[in-house]
Amino acid sequence: MPRVKGGKTTLKRRKNLLARVKGFRFGRGTKKREAKTAFLHAGAHAFAHRKDKKNDFRRLFNIKIGAASKALGVSYSKLINLLKVKNVELDRKILADLAENNPETFKQVVEFVK
Secondary structure, eight states: OOOOOOHHHHHHHHHHHHHHTTTOSGGGGTOHHHHHHHHHHHHHHHHHHHHHHHHHHHHHHHHHHHHHHHHTTOOHHHHHHHHHHTTOOOOHHHHHHHHHHOHHHHHHHHHHHO
8 A cells, every 4th residue: 555645634734723823922823832732721721711700700790789889888798688688689790780880770779678
């Protein structure tokens, strides 16, 4: 059987890999071996940080709600407790949005649960 050289396939594979690491700094954007390791590490970090993003946003929502509720004379923890007691099913994302963009509506929600 004749020998098959992998020229076309190898070049295509290398070109696709380098396209995925375009913009990476130093040799990681131009050299195949460094590009491969950089790409694998980038994927691992992207996976982990997609999970972390949820926690980051929840923390931000809590800060926004806390700041707005303090201005109305209620602490964050008391507000969340009052919402649960009154069975108001607004999640933190919605409350944070109300606190930031519609302070009048947020004030009405706080007055309702008081």
